[in-house]
Structure formats: structure tokens, C-alpha cells
Amino acid sequence: MTDDVLLVHGGTPLEGEIKVRGAKNLVPKAMVAALLGSSPSRLRNVPDIRDVRVVRGLLQLHGVTVRSGDEPGELVLDPSHVESANVADIDAHAGSSRIPILFCGPLLHRLGHAFIPGLGGCDIGGRPVDFHFDVLRRFGATIEKRADGQYLEAPQRLRGCRIRLPYPSVGSTEQVLLTAVLAEGVTELTNAAVEPEIEDLICVLQKMGAMISMDTDRTIRITGVDRLGGYNHRALPDRLEAASWASAALATKGSVFVRGASQREMMTFLNTYRKVGGAFEIGDDGIRFWHPGGPLNAIALETDVHPGFQTDWQQPLVVALTQAAGLSIVHETVYESRLGFTSALNQMGAHIQLYRECLGGTPCRFGQRNFLHSAVVSGPTTLQGAELVIPDLRGGFSYLIAALAAQGTSRVHGIDLINRGYENFLQKLEKLGGKAERP
Numbered sequence: 365m366t367d368d369v370l371l372v373h374g375g376t377p378l379e380g381e382i383k384v385r386g387a388k389n390l391v392p393k394a395m396v397a398a399l400l401g402s403s404p405s406r407l408r409n410v411p412d413i414r415d416v417r418v419v420r421g422l423l424q425l426h427g428v429t430v431r432s433g434d435e436p437g438e439l440v441l442d443p444s445h446v447e448s449a450n451v452a453d454i455d456a457h458a459g460s461s462r463i464p465i466l467f468c469g470p471l472l473h474r475l476g477h478a479f480i481p482g483l484g485g486c487d488i489g490g491r492p493v494d495f496h497f498d499v500l501r502r503f504g505a506t507i508e509k510r511a512d513g514q515y516l517e518a519p520q521r522l523r524g525c526r527i528r529l530p531y532p533s534v535g536s537t538e539q540v541l542l543t544a545v546l547a548e549g550v551t552e553l554t555n556a557a558v559e560p561e562i563e564d565l566i567c568v569l570q571k572m573g574a575m576i577s578m579d580t581d582r583t584i585r586i587t588g589v590d591r592l593g594g595y596n597h598r599a600l601p602d603r604l605e606a607a608s609w610a611s612a613a614l615a616t617k618g619s620v621f622v623r624g625a626s627q628r629e630m631m632t633f634l635n636t637y638r639k640v641g642g643a644f645e646i647g648d649d650g651i652r653f654w655h656p657g658g659p660l661n662a663i664a665l666e667t668d669v670h671p672g673f674q675t676d677w678q679q680p681l682v683v684a685l686t687q688a689a690g691l692s693i694v695h696e697t698v699y700e701s702r703l704g705f706t707s708a709l710n711q712m713g714a715h716i717q718l719y720r721e722c723l724g725g726t727p728c729r730f731g732q733r734n735f736l737h738s739a740v741v742s743g744p745t746t747l748q749g750a751e752l753v754i755p756d757l758r759g760g761f762s763y764l765i766a767a768l769a770a771q772g773t774s775r776v777h778g779i780d781l782i783n784r785g786y787e788n789f790l791q792k793l794e795k796l797g798g799k800a801e802r803p
Contacts, residue, residue: 372767377618386599399470469543524549611680619654662690695724705759754778
């Protein structure tokens with residue numbers, strides 16, 4: 365199928381302006397939160413991406429009316445008539461996404477039962493779903509494993525509990541929030557994720573009537589309430605997409621104004637971008653990123669949970685680091701298999717060596733477990749066009765950046781995967797002068 369293939373002609377700097385809308389890591393979760401309400405919710409700044417379409421379909425299967433609002437990128441979600449959905453229909457909708465597991469808590473509250481099929485998502489390392497089920501059991505749910513998935517029941521009202529996460533996982537934190545808000549009593553979650561998208565989800569739930577407090581030590585306390593209403597919310601901008609275009613500007617020696625990008629959620633990225641030698645200018649309505657000329661600087665970089673350097677920022681930036689003078693060290697501490705994408709960059713002419721050791725100041729949970737989770741990038745190197753197969757969402761965008769920065773033409777397979785998290789990326793690419801076409 366040539367529909368999923370893109371021919372990219374490299375060597376042209378990206379120049380111009382694109383717009384980012386609401387964060388992929390918030391919008392689908394805010395849509396799920398609407399299930400908890402007794403009245404309609406209004407969500408604005410919604411991007412047109414596949415994950416949004418998947419969740420919209422799943423909500424509609426469960427009786428939620430979802431329609432477009434008055435302004436572009438606005439959804440109105442009415443959960444007045446929530447109902448059970450057909451197992452086969454759920455499976456057909458959910459195959460390409462991991463978000464359905466977050467339906468568990470809201471459906472247990474609304475219907476007393478839920479069904480979750482096998483889950484998809486990007487193959488970037490272990491993202492065990494067992495912990496989600498363990499959490500739900502702590503709240504009082506019973507779970508039965510069946511051939512086609514997991515069947516959950518809440519024989520009585522779910523009850524608040526104390527939970528300590530072994531790692532500050534975003535998905536597990538979301539599961540606890542979406543379940544605890546209507547559970548009886550107080551839930552205390554320690555070692556929680558505190559990403560900006562988590563804070564924004566808490567803002568959504570608070571607008572609905574939830575009682576949630578966050579402490580500075582990663583502790584979140586949720587006091588369950590008897591009922592929640594709807595919300596009216598504008599999603600925070602997608603800082604991960606904004607950083608991807610910033611790295612593309614740097615790697616192609618271009619200049620890109622990202623309308624909608626926000627400084628507050630990107631401070632750690634901006635510091636690192638400046639260290640590498642990238643330039644940026646922050647305005648009220650966005651951030652302009654550009655390559656100021658001259659050589660880029662090699663850096664040492666460790667990914668971490670927020671407020672550290674986000675793992676989703678790492679892959680696009682590594683492409684820019686292939687153009688930096690000297691040895692850059694990258695220590696990935698969040699996903700053990702996230703550096704696998706570098707083999708394709710080496711095929712294009714990059715010099716990247718992977719190591720099992722923790723090549724950073726912080727020993728991490730992968731250090732003793734035989735994972736290639738550290739990289740040394742030697743540059744600058746001239747990249748050449750190649751045949752590329754996209755492995756995952758951020759790796760896919762990174763391949764696109766590499767192809768744009770390379771000499772010659774690359775054939776990129778699997779570009780549909782990029783649609784999961786980047787709205788209209790082909791139109792945006794064209795707007796920036798990127799030379800790409802379907803074969």
C-alpha cells in the first residue's frame with residue numbers, strides 16, 4: 365500500500381508558521397472524564413488526531429452523544445444515557461489505542477461493570493496494564509480474565525484507598541484520578557506523576573465538582589464526592605508536538621514559529637534547546653524556534669519524569685544532535701526500548717552507539733537489566749536518504765526530521781502512525797516548505 369508511504373526530499377530548511385492545538389496526552393483523557401458527569405461537557409482546542417477519533421467512537425458506543433461545538437476544535441459530550449457496549453464493537457474501536465483502560469473507573473461508577481479488550485499503543489518498552497487492574501481491585505472492583513479481554517464488576521460502590529506507585533507513571537496516575545473522584549472516602553496517591561497534562565486533567569475534574577489536592581512531594585489526595593457535573597475547558601497546548609517542530613527547525617537549519625506553544629510547560633526543553641545552540645523567541649501567542657547558524661553543541665542529556673526532560677522530547681532532539689560537534693550522551697530512564705530507533709539513523713550516516721550502562725549522573729531502573737538505554741552520538745555527520753520504516757509515534761516523527769535534514773530522497777513507510785499524535789502533519793510540512801509526496 366502506497367497510502368502509508370511518503371517520499372521525502374531532504375536538504376531544504378523548514379521555514380514558516382504552524383499551529384499546535386490541545387495536548388494528545390490530555391484531550392482523550394478529558395473526553396473519558398466526561399463519562400463521570402451528570403450533565404454535558406464542553407472541550408475546546410481539540411486536535412483532529414486518531415486517538416481523539418478512537419475515544420469519540422468508544423464514548424458513542426457507550427451511549428455518550430459527541431458532537432462538534434460552535435468553534436473549530438470544540439466537542440460537546442453528553443453522558444446522559446450511558447449504556448453497555450457490544451464487546452466486538454469495543455474491540456474493533458480499541459485495537460490501536462491504550463486509552464480504553466481508562467474507561468474502567470468511570471464505567472464502574474456509571475454502570476457497575478466494564479469490559480476492556482487487548483490493548484495497542486506504541487512499542488517503546490514495557491507499559492504493563494496489570495498495575496491498572498491492581499489499582500482497580502484496591503478500590504473494590506472484581507476482575508475476571510476472559511478470552512477476549514478483562515471483565516470488571518463493582519458489586520458495591522468503589523471505596524477510596526492508599527496507593528503508592530512504584531514509579532510515577534502517567535497512565536496509573538490518570539487511572540487513580542478517574543476512579544477516585546466518585547469513590548467513597550479519601551484516596552491518597554503517593555509518588556504520583558505531576559506532568560502538566562495531569563494537572564490539566566485535575567483542573568477538568570475540579571470543574572466537574574471533584575475535590576483534589578496536590579502536594580509538592582508528588583502526593584495527590586482525592587476526597588470522593590457523590591456526583592459530578594459537566595465541565596467547560598480549553599485543553600492546554602501540546603508541548604510534545606511543539607518540541608518536535610522545534611527540533612525539526614534545528615536539524616534542517618530552518619526557522620519555525622509554533623503558534624500555540626507555551627513557555628511554562630516547555631521550560632526544561634527550552635533550556636536544553638539553548639544549550640545545544642538553538643535559538644528561540646517567546647511571544648504571547650507562540651514560540652519561534654530557529655538555527656542561528658554556526659556549529660551546534662554536543663550535550664549530556666538524561667530523560668526523566670516531569671519536571672525533568674520528557675522522554676517524548678528525546679527522539680526528535682537526537683536527530684538534531686547528529687549535527688552537533690563532538691560527543692553527545694543520552695541516558696533514557698523512562699522507556700527501556702526507546703533508543704531502538706537510532707539504528708535507522710546510523711543507516712543514514714549517523715554515528716550512534718548504544719550501551720546497557722547508565723551513561724548519566726543518575727543510575728536508573730534499567731541499569732542492571734540488560735537494556736540498551738544509553739546512547740553516544742558522535743557528530744556532526746551528513747545524513748543520506750534511506751528506506752525507513754516507522755517504529756512508533758515519536759520515533760516516526762524523528763525519522764521524518766532525519767529525512768528532511770538528509771541529502772537525497774527517503775522512502776518512509778508507516779507514516780499513518782504519526783497521525784496518532786500530530787494533527788495534519790502533512791499539511792503543516794507543506795506549509796513549512798518541506799518537500800514530501802505520496803509515491
